[in-house]
Amino acid sequence: MSAPAMPTLTNAEHHSLSAHEVVLLLETDLSSGLSEAEADERRERFGSNSLPMVEGEGVVLRILRQFHHPLIYVLLAAGVITALLREPVDSSVIFGVVLINAAVGFIQESKAEAALESLRSLVRTSARVVRGAQERAVASEDLVPGDLVVLEAGDKVPADLRLVRQHDLKVNESALTGESAPVRKDEVALPVDTPVADRRNMVYSGTFATAGSGAGIVVATGAATELGEIHRLVGAADVATTPLTEKLAKFSKTLTVAILALAAATFGVGLLRRQDAVDTFTAAIALAVGAIPEGLPAAVTIALAIGVARMAKRGAVIRRLPAVETLGGTTVICSDKTGTLTENQMTVQTIWTPENTFTVTGTGYAPDGFISDRHGAQVPIGGDAALRWCLLAGACCNDAALSNDGGGWDVVGDPTEGAMRVAAVKAGLDPDRFAAECPRVDAIPFSSERQYMATLHRSGQNDHLILAKGSVERMLDLCTSQMATDGTLRPLQRSVVMHAAETLTARGLRVLATGLRSGVGPDALHADTIPEGLVFTGLQAMLDPPRPAASSAVAACHSAGIAVKMITGDHANTAASVAADIGVLGDDDNMPGVVLTGADLVGFGAEQYSAAAERAKVFARVSPEQKLRLVEALQSRGHVVAMTGDGVNDAPALRQASIGVAMGRSGTEVAKDAADMVLTDDDFATIEAAIEEGRGVFDNLTKFITWTLPTNLGEGLVILVAIATGATLPILPTQILWINMTTAIALGLMLAFEPKEPGIMARLPRDPDQPLLTGALVVRIVLVSALLVISAGWIFNWELGNGASLAEARTSAVNLFVVVEAFYLFSCRSLTHSVWRIGLLSNRWVLVGVTGQAAAQLALTYLPAMNTVFGTAPISTDAWSRIFAVAVGVSIVVAIDKRLRRNRSMGRRRRRTSHWSSSPDSLIRRW
Incomplete structure (x- = not known):
């Protein structure tokens, strides 16, 4: 038998054909399906219904990559050379630093590719399939x-x-499309250009059927499915390098070149002065090792780890350490709506009856709240007949149920029906009691054709009651009168009801109408029909409500100069309504282009797309690929982009973003694995808190670098000056390593515990193009380095000139470096303010570190064993007094420099403020 001619039609177009045409195209049968032989033959041709494996890097390659760093190359070379020169202490310390840094990096990357495997597992399930006219269960593969x-x-x-075919089928597609409510399905053919989220005749791999039943023909499997396309996008998305990674890479390359140039100059000067080549070469190696900030990798790791711990206490779990700092540099947050800015729990917010409008307090499925009137006063449920019957109709013409497993309230069934049931409970009604007193005896389920649901209840021995709910237009067709507050019936005012419904719909609310008819017989719903003449009781308007803290979090982001954009798969009106409620859209955001849909983006070229990403604030009905392109467009304009989301559809954009943020409670495992940070409380407000922590981490890293570089540069310059002048080395290579490693651990790392400075969220985001060290900080580093070189040379020569031994003079120079670093450490606790303003005791770890370093220096100076290993010797009290006098002098000079620069900076800031408004729309232009 020849192989069947399989269709060339793409999966994206099957929704445009009738069911009969799809059956013919795929050569199958609506009653018997495929035969087993045909299924086996097609499996050979098309492969398994599973997502493809993606080969990652091997363990060996990942380990080797940890050593791919300019500073590491220099340290490895220095370690080898010092080992060849038979300096075991020096080489052991150097290799130890390199190995520890590599181990930390390897551990960080061990789970980097988990997102793809989670996507594969998402489609593993069983399926009921008809083959050879027999229904049976098979593996989805x-x-x-x-x-x-x-x-x-x-x-x-x-x-x-x-x-x-289908019967009242509803499918939860929120993980794929971002649609907050289950989607009702039908079999009707649709236009070719219908977006995925609106294809009612299609159901997609990885989604869930929540109600009803149906049957469908498989039109795509494995990588050809919509989920497969997301898998491809996740695999193709670049894992963006963080600002910290980029800045450290540039900084390291520049520093490496400078160190090698300085070492080469030292060696060249020594040869020109006809000094011993081996000694000069050893001195050049000492200079290189001394100039390299060995403690920087450890400081970065520890500072980020402390940031991780602080964020975890505030509900944010970091999966990749550099993400801590990336948050601090965020300029744009692209937030999903459903489950991120909103509760992902439908809630009735407004009830309209023919004579009154009521507000329902409380959000979510917890039955906490009450019904209030226009003045905010609680309404007694017995005082308004129309309100009471509107709530009872919504709650009892209903198949949903509330549940509480101890972890919070949830709805079993349709979220819309659940919301109406919760509203009734908030009003003090008991739907279960009503069901017991007026049991349901018949029902007409909701369908897209009928657009209503009706239930028949026995209210007496021979008396029955009909309750109904449905779309406003269809319910008005069934009603002939409306109920007044006192329960009397009056003529139906259709135009008034429609105007009220349109007003509520314009607010982005979903509106359902309710009605009833009493005194009917037991066969009132016979033959799937409902008699006309219902009494209209009211409208219930609901919405997936914003999270309580979302508004304040968005406002805090705006005040910090961070733009917030909503990117969702939901409808434009709903998205715009939520965006307006929480402040993403302002009162003046009514111009064209502020709210865009996926259909709008389809026709945009590259430049239009980039401009739209910058200008618009709400993107609705967008596909996963469009989310990814929006993130890429913003990054191309120099933004540091944080993308939040919880669904499978968010995974590609989460992976591409500078910082991907997933929801811990409602988020899929795919979203969590693709993200850099997971919010344990699913609260957008936690992002604002995490950004604050991220800014503090970057501040502390900058403080550490500003503190450590003067020592490294000073040590190198001391050796260079000694070689250039033909003088004796004031500090030995082993002593340089002692200074670098002990001070980095005991002093420098204490800056990682520095608390956040006041007003940290009142600053603009850092310019992504701004280097790690600004010009002002470079000047500060050069100033302190020069002071260290001059003072170390002075004290070394002073001690020698006053009868001290060479070992004693070198010990004084070593201790001067350390003491000056300790004094300078207090200055670096704030790069702009004095230590007195931030509080001398606000970081007690600094005092602990200084005490520990003092003990280590005393041991280095006075313990014979340390004297032997490091070439030191005890020094006099007078030498210590000179050392502390120099340290105080350096501190005074640094304080004066800090004060002068602060005054100039404040002047520039005042001038800049006159040209910029405080809104993120204007601040965003600086990027």
């Missing part, structure tokens, strides 16, 4: 194009299906 799959409520969709 065994499905092939043309298979007839049967779906029931609770089933995970195993492949992309074109529906051929």
Whole structure:
């Protein structure tokens, strides 16, 4: 038998064909499906219904990459050379630093590719398929194009299906499209250009059936599914380098070149002065090792780890250490709506009756709240008949149920029905009691054709009651009167009701109407019909409400100069309404282009796309690929982008973003694995707190570098000056290593514990192009280095000239370096303010570190064993007094420099403020 001619039509177009055409195209059968032989043959041709494996880097390559760093190359070379020169102490310390740094980096990357495997596991399930006219369960991997799959409520969709029949089928597609409510499905063919989120005749791999039943033909499997396309996007998305990584890379390259040039100059000068080549070469190596900030990798890791711990206490779990600092440099937050800015729990907010409008307090599925009138006063439920029956109709013409497993309230069933049931409970009504007193005896389920649901209840021995709810237009067709507050019936005012419904819909609310009819017989719902003449009782308007802290968090981001954009798969009106409620959209944001849809973006070229990403604040009905492109467009304009999300559809953009933020409670495992940070409380406000911590981490890293570089530069210059002048080395190579390693651990790392400075969130975001060290800080480093070189040379020569031994003079120089560093450490606790303003005791770890360093220096100076290893000797009290006098003098000079620069900076800031408003729309232009 020849192989069947399989279709060339793409999966993206099956929704535009009728069910009969799809059956013919895929050469299958609506009653018997494929035969087993045909299924086996197609599986050979199309492969397994699973996402492809992506080969990652091997362990060896990942380990070797940890050594791919300019400073590491220099340290490795120095370690080898010192070992060849038989300096075991020096080489052991150097190699130890390198190995520790590599181990930390390897551990950080061990789970970097988990997102792709989570996507693969997402589609592993079982499926009920009809083959050879027999329905049976098969593994989802065994499905092939043309298979007839049967779906029931609770089933995970195993492949992309074109529906051929359904009965009240609803599918939760929030993880794929961002749609907050389950989508009602039908079999009607749609236009070719219908976006994924609006294809009612399709169901997609990885989504869930929440109600009803149906059957569909498999039109795509494995990598050809919509989920497969997301898998491809996740794999293709670049893991963006963080600002810290980029800055450290540039800084390290510049520093490496400078150190090698300085070492080469030292060696060249020594040869020109006809000094011993081996001694000069040893001195050049000592200079290189001394100039390299060995403690920098450890300081970076520890500072980030402390930031991780602080963020964890505030509800943010960091998966990649550099993400801590990246948050501090964020300029734009692209936030998903459903489950991120909103509760992801439908809530009735407004109830409209023919004579009153009521507000429902409380959010989510917890039955906490009450019904209030226009003045905010609680309404007694017995005082308004229309309100009471509107709530009872919504709660009892209903198949949902509330549950509380101890971890919070949830709804079993349709979220919309759940919201109406919660509203009734908030009003003090008991739907279960009503069901017991007026049991349901018949029902007409909701369908897209009927657009209403009706239930029949026995209210007496021979008396029955109809309750109904549905779309406003359809319910008005069924109603002939409306209920007044006192329970009397009056003529239906259709135009007034429609105007009220349109007003509520314009606010982004979903509106359902309710009605009833009493005194009917037991066969009132016979033949799937409902008699006309219902009494209209009211409208219930609901919305997935914003999180309580979302507004203040958005406002805090704006005050920090961070733009917030909403990117969602939900409808434009709903998205715009939520955005306006929480402050993403302001009162003046009514111009064209501020709210865009995925359909708008389709026709944009590259430049238009980039401009739209910058200008617009809300993007609705966008696809996963469009989310990814928006992140890329913002990054191309120099932004540091934080992307938040919880669904599978967010994974590619989360991976591409500078910082991906996933929701810990409602988020899928795919989103969590693709993200850099997970919010344990799913609260957007936690992002603002994490940004604050990130800014503090970057501040502390800058403080450490500003503190450590003067010592490294000073040590190198001391050796260079000694070689250039033909003088004796004031400090030995082993003594340089002692200074670098002990001070980095006991002194410098204490800056990682420095608390955040006041007003840290009142500053603009850092310019992504700003180097790690600004010109002012470079001047500060050069100033302190020069003071160290001059003072070390002075004290070394003073001690020699006053009868001290060479070992004693070198010990004085070593201690001078350390004491000056200790005094300078207090100055570096704030790069702009004095230590007295930030509080001398506000970081007690600094005092602990200084005490520990003092003990180590006393041991180095006075213990015979240390004297032998490091070539030191005890020094006099007079020598110590001179050392401390120099340290105080250096501190005074640094304080004066800090004060002068602060005054100039404040003047520039005042001038800059006159040209910039405080809104992120204007601040964003600086990027």
